[in-house]
Amino acid sequence: MDGALARLRLSGALILVGMLLLACTESPPGQAGGVQGSDGFTYFSGGAVGGAGGAPVSVNTFLWRASLDTVSFMPLISADAYGGVLITDWYAPPETPDERFKINLFVSGQALRAESVKAVVFRQIRQGSEWRDSPVDPSTARGLENTVLTRARQLRAEVQG
Template sequence: MIIKYKNSVKIVLTVLVALILFPMSGCSKRSEVGEPRNNILAAEEVYTIGVNAYLWRATLNTLSFMPMLSADNAGGTIITDWKINPANANERTKVDVYIVGKQLRADALNINVHREMLRDGNWVSIEPRPDAVIQINTAILLEARLLRRDNAPLTT
C-alpha cells in the first residue's frame, strides 16, 4: 500500500510540474532563430520618420557612393543622380529605392536600376546588369540588420 501511495504521489507531482511548466514554455526571451525577441521587435518599432528607420539608414549608407538627387523619409523614396562608372567613362548608372513596407524584409524594398551608355555623344538607355538589383537589395538588408543588431536594447 505504501509503495502504491509513493508512486501515486510521484505521478501527481509530475503532472503538476508539467501543468505549471508547459504554459511557460512560450515565454522565452529568444525567437525561433535564437535572436533575442527585443532585438527583433526593435526593428518594427522605429517608424518616427514614416518608414522603417533601419531600412532608411541602410539605404543611405549603401548608396552613399552615389550623388543623391532626392531623399524623402516620409514617403520612403531615395533617388540618386547619375554616377559615371570609374572603370568606363562611357557608362553611367542611377538607382531609385522605394521603401514600401515597415518591416525589415526584402519585400519592403522596391529597387530600380537605370543604366546608360554614351553613343555618338548621346546617352542611350541600356539594360542594367542582371544581378544589380539583387546585389543592392542584399547589401541594404545586410546593413539594416547590422544597424538593428547594434541599436537593439541590451538583454540579459
C-alpha cells in the same frame, strides 16, 4: 525713374535683412530635431520617427538608413524619408566613364523584410556625344536590395547590442 529704382533697391535690401534676421532666431529646446539622430529620424519633436512623440512614418528606419549608406557614393536628387523614396542622379564609375547608372530605391512598411525594399537600376552607355539607354541585368537590382537588407540588419544589431 531714379527714385523708383532707389525704392526698389531699398525694399530688396530690407527683405534680405529681414530674412537673415529670421534665419538667426533660435528654436526653443526640444522644438526642432535633426533629420537623422542617433535613434532615427526626427521632425520638430526631438523624438524618433514612428516612436513616441515623432511624426508618423510608414518606413523602417533601419532600411532607410541602410539605403542611404548603400548609395552614399552617388549624388542624390531626392531623399524622402517619410515616403521611403530615394533617387540618385546619374553616376559614372571612374573606371568606366562611358557607362553611367541611376538608382531609385523604395522602402515600404515598418518590417525589416525583403519585400520592404525595392531597387530600380537604370544604365546608359555613351555613344559618341549621346547617352543611350542600355539593359540592366535583373540580378543587379536584387544584389542592391540584398546589400541594403544586410546593412539594415547590421544597423539593427548595433542598436540592440
